[in-house]
Amino acid sequence: MIRDFARMTWPEVEAALALRLPALLPIGAIEQHGAHLPLTTDHDLACGVAREVAVRTGAFLLPGLAYGDAATAQSFPGTLSIRPDTLRALVVDIGLDLKRQGIPALITVNAHFGNRDPVAQAARLLGEAGMPVLMLDHPGLEELAEALCESTPAGPGFFHADEVETSMMLALRPDAVQMDKAAPEYPEFPPTFGMEPMQLREISKSGVFGDPRPSTSETGQAFLTGIADRALPLITAFMARHGLPEGPWPR
Amino acid sequence: MIRDFARMTWPEVEAALALRLPALLPIGAIEQHGAHLPLTTDHDLACGVAREVAVRTGAFLLPGLAYGDAATAQSFPGTLSIRPDTLRALVVDIGLDLKRQGIPALITVNAHFGNRDPVAQAARLLGEAGMPVLMLDHPGLEELAEALCESTPAGPGFFHADEVETSMMLALRPDAVQMDKAAPEYPEFPPTFGMEPMQLREISKSGVFGDPRPSTSETGQAFLTGIADRALPLITAFMARHGLPEGPWPR
Amino acid sequence: MIRDFARMTWPEVEAALALRLPALLPIGAIEQHGAHLPLTTDHDLACGVAREVAVRTGAFLLPGLAYGDAATAQSFPGTLSIRPDTLRALVVDIGLDLKRQGIPALITVNAHFGNRDPVAQAARLLGEAGMPVLMLDHPGLEELAEALCESTPAGPGFFHADEVETSMMLALRPDAVQMDKAAPEYPEFPPTFGMEPMQLREISKSGVFGDPRPSTSETGQAFLTGIADRALPLITAFMARHGLPEGPWPR
Amino acid sequence: MIRDFARMTWPEVEAALALRLPALLPIGAIEQHGAHLPLTTDHDLACGVAREVAVRTGAFLLPGLAYGDAATAQSFPGTLSIRPDTLRALVVDIGLDLKRQGIPALITVNAHFGNRDPVAQAARLLGEAGMPVLMLDHPGLEELAEALCESTPAGPGFFHADEVETSMMLALRPDAVQMDKAAPEYPEFPPTFGMEPMQLREISKSGVFGDPRPSTSETGQAFLTGIADRALPLITAFMARHGLPEGPWPR
Amino acid sequence: MIRDFARMTWPEVEAALALRLPALLPIGAIEQHGAHLPLTTDHDLACGVAREVAVRTGAFLLPGLAYGDAATAQSFPGTLSIRPDTLRALVVDIGLDLKRQGIPALITVNAHFGNRDPVAQAARLLGEAGMPVLMLDHPGLEELAEALCESTPAGPGFFHADEVETSMMLALRPDAVQMDKAAPEYPEFPPTFGMEPMQLREISKSGVFGDPRPSTSETGQAFLTGIADRALPLITAFMARHGLPEGPWPR
């Protein structure tokens, strides 16, 4: 059993408040992921990782934020990006409402690079309002990729529609993956990459960064497990820093 | 087959742009729904209705907005409300990004009363920016309730965790409904109800408004069918008003 | 004598603070009202109704907000609409300043449909700041129209430049009414009316919705009286809910 | 006849658009004015001056903004101040809506010192949007005061509840003036006056700045006439600068 | 020695907190100043005056805000204007952060007319948050100009790139002044000057208002001395009004 808001009723939440549980908020994006992965990939990954963490900890699992800041992919059809201020407001509103009802901490489980800054700004505002926020972004991902992947990444720490993400999707939503369309692309990054606003479509024709072909469901599960395992001690340290129960929490 | 962003890739969206399809955006809320329905009920209903409409029309089905403006239920644990300006911004951002990529109209499929005003404000802003928006809020619901329900509503047009919503949830997510906990409550509305901000918990102990006990999955499916059927001519009229293809669109 | 800010001095307000009176804020609009009624009609009506309530209760009567959110009539010359956020800010600012000086509650007396949402948002923000707000929108109007009018309304609860509004204007500002130009119009509402942003000029050539010809000053006074009478118990209930003196207050 | 929105209908406004008339917007405040003048004094004065100008020019006379930025008087009961951003938004919204319908220029007729900055900011924003704004603030007032008043002002250019304002109110709304309560007060200004935010109540017990006792209706009318006369060539120069008809405009 | 943040370390600031010193914030602009003065003139003057005051008082000298609201000069190349809301936010943020760390008052030292309103709005917001602000704008400048200048000003209180500013720049940054390019210009002001938004380039070809030719470094130093001397009693009165140590503070 996990404490999933998609199944819980308000009396069940009320009964769990005394445990002083944190809440897990998955944050994804609606963004192109090549010709073989669905537009919701980052949302699916965020929810998948958060679920693994919820299983291990007993923390509340909140419904995810499907839409994120995907501005760099806006020139691909299907990408739907929200402004950073909108995402920040969403996280702040949810955080404040958790605090209001006595849920003492928020853990964001983010699966999309473009969300990092808005979420960090939200975390700061929530912190100033007395609501601690821990931001998880696939902890240990680079290390895991080095250990688990056959292919090489398109760039250091750059995993998009590649073996990493495709494997996790094969583990989570195999029927939404079209492996027959998976093809590698290793874009050439211009010298000012990361130093000026840029549409990724300028440098990747397919939207793939890396090689998704060696992906397997087993690799994907290993990523999910590895990330969630690395999240546990971070959550413990986070809760302890704020004088809160460290968990895991009884079911 | 439906045109579901949760399964589509960007080349598939690109290929469909020429059809000039509208996009369906489900909008729900995370809100108490008594002791027998999950907190995501309105989100589930919005997605369920939108899916029925997507099946009938071939329109794009977007990922739903799980969080809405549920301020009137904030005193129940588990409710997570976002500010009206945040919801408005979300809908505006998504609408503008649809327009940018050539999707010519947005249809919101709302399942929560508190979202109406923010969505209407967003629709106006989008309209001023040249993006037509049709707002569906369970069209024909009152009429259907009169025809389909055994129980009487708690108030005119007031359906919350009652036979209407419970039946639809039984049709959509039966395993998330705890019928053994379904109990009626017919709150007494104070004279200034609707004329001043009010926490619904002041007037309903359980969070139920009406009687969910006679709910059945069949009734629920009849609601989903009836609402979606009533949506079709509205969509046709809407698209025609804006000189757009009237649909349904070929798959 | 009424407690009218247009006549009162600051020492007179100070002397009345101990009574814990609420303040009445009329909210209107500058909007087309056909060829026979002035652009300020809704402002005039809001002030007229508020005055009747002030007479009956002894509450403070504030200067009215002449401008409202009249976006649906912007394609008629003479309409001057302010954005919903501007109206919301106005009401919030005034409410907070009333609170600051010890006036314990605000009663908005609105006479224009488009103002409802912004005023409701303001009421919520003020409520969160500890300032109770009661929103009066011609209470009992539909019932009164059924009882008092010869003509039929253009739609359920839809009264604009018709017998209802024209009669009240004949009672309040007869010299500003040009009955010789009063002519009926019963527009046909498109199927998506109320479901998408729409300029009313698309459906009404004259700006009249209904039939103003049977209007009389007596009918108008009966509306004013009827609305104000229905407001009294609502105010009493509102003040009681917030632990405030119920009024009427001595002069 | 004047072109007063409080009497005009939309077809009458439409008929006058071809003349390319500017619109006069009175801007006042709800603010303490001693024990002898009503809280609406600045609003009354703004409307009175604007009416005189409307008579002389044929320009549109808009309903006034009753509420202004009266923060320096907030410690007196009865003052109701709105934030500068709110006032700015109001003027911008109205200016843009005038422009939208083909009214080519806005003339603000302000009667309250605290409104100057927000109105100037609004004028700049409107100017950037292509809408010229002329800001009238009682042109020639100091000169007129020197010529017409028996009493001396409390400070250079500082006229508040004194002979200047009281006389104008005697000319405009004699029944709202309580001359028996008119008493002089010449506050001592602290050295940092005007250099830091300050509540005027700290320096004036009564709220009067100067001596209202010699006020007469005749003096008041001379002010109104003098100000309006000085406004005419300013309006002519303003309209000419923007290539617009210089007026006065035929009735 | 002065307490200059450009030289101080954090332990040195910490050690001085007990003295309850105010902080001096120079505010300038990047704006055309004719063919003989650099674009940073107002910034240089603000910093120069603030330094003189810091020398006399021992107050903290903060780094200056180089950019101001110079909208009226935007049609001259080289002017870089920020919006009034941006300047207001800057001053508010700095003021709140001073307050947070125990610095009990802020003194703005402004050298540019266009900054006055945004700074005054910031001062008000800071005051409401419990942070007193004294706004210095070259106190005594008109009087000093009358006493010290050979030339006459372009208008009452209007000093721009003229003998006043050029002399001060000769005293502060002689190597940045190109006296060989100093030439007089006495613009003709249109009748609506100050009553509508206006680009100064419309009325001054060179950007000079007055006659810079008689400028000398000695005159400039006399201005700096005179302004700083006049600032001292204002600071004393300001601090006393707020129950703070009056200074000067020991080094």
Added chain:
Amino acid sequence: MIRDFARMTWPEVEAALALRLPALLPIGAIEQHGAHLPLTTDHDLACGVAREVAVRTGAFLLPGLAYGDAATAQSFPGTLSIRPDTLRALVVDIGLDLKRQGIPALITVNAHFGNRDPVAQAARLLGEAGMPVLMLDHPGLEELAEALCESTPAGPGFFHADEVETSMMLALRPDAVQMDKAAPEYPEFPPTFGMEPMQLREISKSGVFGDPRPSTSETGQAFLTGIADRALPLITAFMARHGLPEGPWPR
């Protein structure tokens, strides 16, 4: 000669517009830098690096933004942090005003980690408005540190008040460095460092991260030279990407 706004007049800027030069905007912070470096260190470094780039390219050198987002150091006295939205607004305003006058590109020269996100958001907004922005953040710094420093950094890419910054300050403002107070500190980073908002004072007593003792002016100059040299090809590539002259530009 460099094109420094602190020395240029408006006719000189105008004369250079035809060259289509970009403008360099230094962005720093007012932040604790241990007991041996002044609070303006990051501002000094940003200006120093930008000057080196201006010398090599002939680009416009703008006055720097002294204040940045230094929230993580707010618990040290002397730090003065502005909100990210304020910094973003500043950069946007300046960028738009550059564009307005025909300066075709902005290059930010940032020297403070906390500024990165707000500057990146500003760059995106400016890009959407047609103004290209290149963001330089000490390009090549890690590589240079490895080559030039005797000491080891406190963390990967983490240089604060250490040998890197102290050396550059010795090269730029030797009289503002108190080497006798330079002492090393190698903080222990908590496991959630970078994953939640955190005050650096919790982990560093002195505010130093690393060892400033081996710092020399020569090392500092080597950093300045190395960073500026690495900036040149980035600027060339940036300008070329936008179809602008690649520079360096003639003096």
